[in-house]
Amino acid sequence: ETGVTQSPTHLIKTRGQQVTLRCSSQSGHNTVSWYQQALGQGPQFIFQYYREEENGRGNFPPRFSGLQFPNYSSELNVNALELDDSALYLCASSFSQMELFFGEGSRLTVL
Amino acid sequence: GIQVEQSPPDLILQEGANSTLRCNFSDSVNNLQWFHQNPWGQLINLFYIPSGTKQNGRLSATTVATERYSLLYISSSQTTDSGVYFCAVSPPDNQGGKLIFGQGTELSVKP
Secondary structure, X not given: OOOOEEEOOEEEEXXXXXXXXXXXXXXXXXXXXXXXXXXXXXXXXXXXXXXXXXXEEOOOOOOEEEEEOOOOOEEEEEOOOOHHHOEEEEEXXXXXXXXXXXXXXXXXXXX | OOOEEEEOOEEEEEOOOOEEEEEEEOOOOOEEEEEEEOOOOOEEEEEEOOOEEEEEOOEEEEEXXXXXXXXXXXXXXXXXXXXXXXXXXXXXXXXXXXXXXOOOEEEEEEO
8 A cells, every 4th residue: 555655855946936746645545635834833734635626725825726636646836935835745645534644745945 | 713732842751751642622523633743744643533542552542522632642652752743633514624733742752
């Protein structure tokens, strides 16, 4: 059984750029959610995708967007990067919104 | 929205000691999970425990949903137990499988 995998693991961008982060779900899972974790804080829910549609969103602006593909993998896109977007971005998958399993995360630095 | 409070915020133990971490939540929940975040940032599932008691080796957890708290017990601690422990809950309306995290308990186990 393959776990949740994320890419890239680390990346550096400059303010105003755009970034795409990728996530492959654990096999058998149909739901993907994304979280942002700032240094020293608990993860914050960004949004969730189920059946390729956004199904729940946290308090994040529209420049945070996503996609879910037919194979249940997902992308998180962030436009017009700001310094405060520097964080660890975590992807989680689950079956029908039950127990969540997380990937290792993508650490984004915005300069 | 629902509030999650964890205590203590920091804990230092000698190897071999036992500890209890607490998670209080302000409303009914339909999902509660405990995670251990390793130094590389990955959230490792410890327990999916919306109610009742579970044990896994040296770790055990109890959730008393009617009194809105959960406890994580670590017995005979080892240096590899060091890291941050998070409690996370889903609100009753389960908005798209959203998990709300506490601020975490940072555990340091000294040899």
